[in-house]
Amino acid sequence: MRKLLVIAHREYAAMVATKAFLFTLIMMPILMFGGLFLMPKLSTLSGGKTQRIVVADGTGKLLDSLKTSADDRNKWIQASVEKKENNSADTKKLVNGSDERRGFEEQPDIYELIAAESPELNDAARLKLSDEIRSGTLYAFVEIPAAVLSEAEQTTPAKISFVSQDAMLSSARQWMAAVLQDRVNTIRLERLNLDPQLVAKANAPLAVDPTMPYTAKEDGSANAAKSGDTLVALFLPFGVMMLMFMVIFLAAQPMLESGMEEKSQRIAEVLLGSVTPTQMMAGKLIGNVCGSLMIFAIYGIGGWLIVDQNGWNANLPWNLIPWFIVFQLLGVLFFSSIFLTVGASISELKEAQSLLMPIWLVLMMPMMIWLVALRDPNGIVATTLSFFPPSAPLMMILRLASGQTIPAWQPPAAAILLLASTALVVFFAGRIYRASLLRTDSARTLKQIFGRLSNH
């Protein structure tokens, strides 16, 4: 036991007391979640340009409306930038061309609309304008066919072409589509002798608000969920799953390096003069699990502070913590044993990539299909993956955090299955580890690694 604790202590210190660990500890959440916060900031850096757009209006009735809308929009933007007050709903409609909310704020571009030389373009004109786009002197050109206003075309709308380098993602295209739709609708309704304002009132959109289930207050009355709770309910399970992934990743990676260092630097033989391979492996895993608990504590406290600051406490699934710890410990043991064995079987880090890629992919599978699993946590895919040992930790915690009722027998059953698999993995990993430590060659395939079971 003394030797186990000595090894565990060294392993723990080697894991957490390095600059690389500290760097990864900080960078991991930034890489995982930082994009959500950085994207809006980054988008403002590229905005605020003047975009020249040539419009070939085959109808002869839409260009003026477009120009008027663009002028109004540009004036609003300039005024808003000066006042830094561009958050009102009216501003958004003006800037985006519709009431649709965007995911984040950005510095909008100014649109300069220019009438084409001819309302209908020929191929020579299209090529010339395309060249201007490629050279950067023009942002886009638009062809509006006369048939757009034809009543006969209403069932099969005529297509307006918007040509630019980034046509698919262009904000200008979205703005133009909204403004043209508005204007064309008005013209069509007038032709049908219908009052556009009355039609707009009749078509006023209905709001079907996503709301979380009510909770009971102390007096027995229903407590409505706060607005924003729906988003929290969507992203909280993802956050919990990512937390577990980060803990497993940060814990397993040092095991790979530790196994490899002791093999390649020939430290293993010195150690084996003092301890058995089983003691070595067990001590390392104990130290590793302690390290993983520390990571969990750091991220857990950090996450709780964020949740507390934003008043999301009510949504926190406190009841999950015991299950989280169970699946995290088993997950760490499962993957750390595999990583340690692979580390002891190879001589260079690059050799680990091909061996570990399939294992990583299975571990990360729940992260790839988390939305599907969250929509139907009791579906066949989510249920199966939560019983498949390599994906079980992440998938089961995602299901549990989804807020939906999971059959009560499933979490303990999955934990028992994972525990049995972990014991099996630790047993075989220990044997392979013992056989690999003193070998000077590398195993490049799983077959070679398992082949060592028979050589000791």
Place this chain on the structure above:
Amino acid sequence: MIDNNIAVHLDGVRKIFGSQIAVDNLDLAVPKGTIFGFIGPNGSGKTTTMRMILRIYKPDAGQVTVLGDTVGDVADDRVGYLPEERGLYRRMTVRRVLRYFARLKGVKRPDAVITEHLERMGAQDWGNKKIEQLSKGMAQKIQFIVAVISKPQLIILDEPFSGLDPVNMEMLRDAVLELKKNGTTVIFSTHDMEMAEKMCDRVFMIYKGKKVLDGTLDEIKSGYGANVLRVRMADGSPLPETIPGVNDQIQSGRFVDLQLESESMRSTVLRNLAAVGDVEHFETVRPSLHDIFVRIARI
């Protein structure tokens, strides 16, 4: 029956890796308090035997008894080990490495012991240096301290002198002799036959996994007899290619060593040489350990 005067006892030990027999039916007894030389060509089974004594490997057949204990595969804190290929955590400081290995061996209050060892090795200023900052010789001294830090009753040194300069070699040799003086049993393997002759009480040679020599130096040398003649002709002229009664001729500097068919052939050979020229130098030579090693390894 366990003999209390024997530190290590191997009885019919065999170890096989795949289809290769590394050690075959090996018997060995290392008396307590001796320096026991382990010699043999590369790949002969020395390291495998030492790893079995350390219980890093389990024998496929036979029994290994170390310090009276034949049970289990738990590493023994009474045994110290210096492996042939040195290994230390490169990014750890000297003192932390030594503290770690001392604790693994159950040393209580290791800091005082570490300081004592560092001072004895003239390495008192290296405590806070990282292993990667040390020269090869310095690292080897630290590795030696790792092996002896727990004051083991038995210490196994695999090629302890390889790569050391003469000064450090002397220092390490003195340290090994001091271990013996304090009653420690020392097993060490070496390719340096001169060093083995100087230091070892007994020598054991393994070749192709089998024991070929085992005894004190006198026993071994007398076993190989005095059937080597060292000669030199007066004018330095070459000897005839074939001399009756001589199996082999080996040039040894200004002399030629003649391997006789038997000790009784000495007079016959002298007469034969005198017949072809003036014999300036003629002496009977006892074979060195080096000669015996080469002779066995050539067979």
